[in-house]
Amino acid sequence: MPILNQAVAAYSYPKEEIKAMMLAKLKAGYGIDAHIDGSPSYYFLHKIHILIQTNE
Numbered sequence: 111m112p113i114l115n116q117a118v119a120a121y122s123y124p125k126e127e128i129k130a131m132m133l134a135k136l137k138a139g140y141g142i143d144a145h146i147d148g149s150p151s152y153y154f155l156h157k158i159h160i161l162i163q164t165n166e
Contacts, residue, residue, distance in 0.1 A: 117158050129155070
């Protein structure tokens with residue numbers, strides 16, 4: 111997926127690998143509030159948030 115390759119290229123990881131992905135479809139004008147993920151396993155992940163804007 112070109113957009114994901116662009117997102118991780120800047121970090122120069124020795125092996126670019128995406129373990130998981132989540133997409134959230136939001137209504138116009140809505141957002142995701144600042145939060146802390148609760149699972150301890152999330153502390154070892156590097157999360158990248160990418161805004162994808164559509165005309166829907």
